[in-house]
Amino acid sequence: MKNAREKALLILNDVFYKGAFLEEQLEILSYSKIDKRDYAFIKEITTGVVRNRTYLDYVVRAYSKIKFSKIHKIILTILEMSIYQMFFLDRVPNYSIISESVELAKIYGNKGSVGFTNGILRTISKLENKPQVKIKDSIDNLSTYYSHPRFYTEYFYNNYSEDFTKKLLKSNNEMPPFTVRINTLKINRDDFIKELGKEGFSYTKTHYNNALNIENPEGIIDSDLFSKGFFYVQDLASILVSEYLNPDKDSKVLDLCASPGGKTTHISAIMENTGEVIACDKNKAKLNTIIENAKRLGSTNIKTKLNDATIFNKDFENEFDYCLVDAPCSGIGLYRKKPDIKWNKNIEDIENLSKIQISILENAKKYIKPGGTIVYSTCSVSKIENEDVISKFLKENSNFKIEQIEGYDTYKMFPHINNSDGFSITRLIKIS
Template sequence: MRLHRNLVFAVIDGLHSIFNENEYADKVVQKLLKRDKRWGSRDRSFVAETLYEIVRWKRLYAEIAEVKAPYSREKLWRIFAVWATLRGISLPDWKQIAPTPTRRIKGRFDELSKIRKFRESIPDWLDEMGKTELKGLWDKEIQALNKQAPVVLRANTLKISRDQLRSALEDEDIDTTFIKGYPDALQLVERTNVFTTEAFKKGYFEVQDASSQLVAAFLDVQPGQRVVDTCAGAGGKTLHMAALMQNKGQIIAMDIYANKLKELKRRARRAGAHNIEPRTIESTKDIKKLHHKADRVLIDAPCSGLGVLRRNPDAKWKLNPEFIEEIKQTQSDILEQYSKIVKPGGKLVYATCSILPSENQDQVAKFLSKDAGADFKFIKDQKIVSHQSGFDGFYLSLLEKKQ
């Protein structure tokens, strides 16, 4: 592979934004890909994939390059040189790249690969927390969470069947495969930008990980019901529920962030989902108005996001133990407050994209032991781990309110 100067410079600029200015990797990638109109798809994928790869393995590469934060441009070039060497790419004779001790890099890599926190490129505190909470599963799980996530689509059954979607995408030269046990899902055979397709513009599908596609069905939503999605965000699961409800009934999509609900409105228009009513949560009154009024309530709770590290590798460097403790308190409060929306005989799903028991089954057990949970009974739960499923780590718990 021959390295092109303008592409490598884009990667170095991106790393500077992520590591030194604390910007989010996905936003940085979006910005960089608009940088040069002449870049073809191969150039764009080199920039995006190299950036994500170096972010994912930052600790390992920085250790091999013998550099520490803050990362000057000189240090970022050293990290880039480690990445290129380990990929077997010969380095050009540019003044930014110092002579690279190839053999030493490979020797250090072999040495550090024996130690999990370096091999899997994670902070010490995360390695400790994972080991404490997941015991023997942690090794397999963190390894799986360092792999690149597959691209999974959900057929929008308000407009098209999964089989028809597969044919429509084939007509646009995009190959997909079915995923056993996921009735609306298609997985891309090769990564490509699906957002430019006619099928996407017509609202035939959403990009949604297979694990996330389990949530709406787990809540057992039915046409004609009143459903409240309490942490709807930009509405991936809301749109899935609208499809399962065949546009009948009402979904109240709530969030504290109005800008996310604005995005949901845009997506709902494209999807032809007409039974969604977005509502911004401005005070506790917005929740009180709905007490005991919903057949189904989804609490897709804010969480550490450790189950989706494959698609957000920079989260490893932005998270800290204090944030996780705070988010657990938020989860507890949300469960207590939002569960009051369920009417007698109704159902509630508590979901997270975390793999930590302390954010998942422990939260549900704690809720059921309190006064607020006394009216609920536990029906079932599902723990989805990446090393078994091949998709995001997730947790789902179904509770029913007594009559």
Template sequence: MKLHRNLVFATIDSLHQIFNEQKQADKVLKNTLKRDKRWGARDRSFIAETTYDIVRWKRLYAEIAEVKEPFDRSNLFRLFTVWATLNGITIPDWPQFEKTPTRRIKGRFDELSKIRKYRESIPDWLDELGEKELGKKWDAEISALNKTADVVLRVNSLKPESKALQNELFDGGIETENIKGLPEALKLKERANVFTTDMFKKGWFEVQDASSQKVARLLNPEPGMRVIDACAGAGGKTLHIAALMENKGQVIAMDIFENKLNELKRRARRAGAHNIETRTIDSTKVIKKLIEKADKVLIDAPCTGLGVLRRNPDAKWKLQPEFLERIRKTQAELLDSYSRMVKPGGELVYATCSILPSENDKQVKAFLSRDSGKDFSLVKAEKIMPSSSGFDGFYMALLKKKA
């Protein structure tokens, strides 16, 4: 592979913003890829994939390159050199690549790969936490979380034309395969930018991982019900709930962030989901008005997001131990408060995209032992682990309230 100067420089600029300015990787790349209209799909793919690769392996590459944060521009080129060398790419004779220890890179890689925190490129505290919570399983899980995530679509059943989606995608050069047990899921055989297709613009599908699609299925909303998605965000699961309800009944999508709910409204219009009402949680009154008013409630709780590190590799550098303590407390508070909206005889699903027991089954067990959970019982729970499923790490528990 021949390296092109403008693509390499765009990658270095992106890394500077992510590492030194603490900006989100996906937002940085979204802007970077708009920089030059002459770039084709292959050029954009190089920038995005290389940037994500270096972000994912930051600790390992920095140790090999013998550089420390904050990374100045020469340090970023040293990280790039490590990436290129380990991927068998010849380093060009540019001034930026002078004084880089290319001869020592592979030897250092072999040496450091014997130590898990370097091999999997994670902070010390996260490695210790994973081992503490998952024991011997941590090795397999953190390894799986460093793999590139598959692209999975959810076919929108509200659009009758979407039945032809798989064939239409094939005609456009995008091959997909079905996923057993998930009737609306299609996995891309090769990565592709599906957002530019007419089918996406017409609302025939959403991009949603297979694990995430299982959450609404477990909730099992039926047409005519009143269902509350209490932590809706931008509404990936809300849209799935609306589709399962065939646009009949009411879906109340709630969140503390109004801008996320505005994005949900836009997505709902594209999807043809007409039974969704959004409500911003700006006071306790919003919850009080809905006490015992919902047939089903989904609490897709904020969490560490460790189950989706494959998609957000920069998250492991932003996470801090104190955040975990705060988020556990928030999860408990949400269970205590939002569970009140479930009618007698109704059901609640608690879900996270984390693989840590302290955020998952231990949270549910603690809730059931408190006064707030005394009327609930656990019906079933599912842990989806990346190493065995190949998909995102998720936890979901179905709880039933006494009639």
């Protein structure tokens, strides 16, 4: 386990201080010859520390005799890992955690940092309970305890309620379900469930008939169920985007930001392989991913097109009955799945993204025939990237109107309510 702890430390160091993405680092590690138990431990520790970093640092500040800014970065990461294990996991005794942390400090620190690491961890290990956050300001308190950016907590605290915010923040720190979309081009729901049982996989239902949460997903990607194209791994919110587009058979559909092809292939299935779906991306390698997914899933009505959604394409003008704009966004609805987004996207990034989003919508409006439908979606729950973008678009385009989804102008999905990623979906109709 010692070597696994060191690997976890180096991954966290790359994520926190070198701009690496946790998901990519773990994927690279999974391809190496690593023991399954070690990999599970590394994934649990790294994900847990990234999710709870603000709280862990609060505890360090509370018990450190050294000014927080003076603590060496890699020593701080060792402390974060150790405190996470002490208060969020219960498999390893505290004395073992301290011993292994001190050994890491010997490798990556100096004599002083070794003594500091040993002393602060021994003090913290004597606490009977997980330390509480004692900050008077409610928003700062919640942001620290649940380790979320202040702007995120502040928005929901002020626009929803304290109880809603607590439940959302808590849910964002939990493991997401492993959701699959049944590929109805190849198998129906009842037969898929039978096949799951034969392969030893258990499931729970979602409120969408053709989406299931797999309870024991290990090995399912290597199974015949996957190679035969019976399912696609896709979050429930992402699945529902295509459902709310709901294209008719034999129609012509444009998916402007299509990679990796989950929504594209779902659209294909809804249309039962009739009509035509044009799937676009500005990256050729990503188009190849769409082609591979379409082939596995048996989607034969999809054509790929190299295209930058921010640049007007004359060839698309007035060509389509439906257009999906699953816009590039901050991804702050994905905190549960990709916790490092908490620390690499700020309010300025979100504001800049909204400019790109509106430019894509301004192009999409020209591609749709009168009476056609645009669905605008983001894996973000921010008002800036959704309601504000739509409001600006409608002010400048009176020939479009909103068609409500589930009684909302912009339908939002939240992890603590829908057990899904955070998503926002708006449906627009071109009147003339």
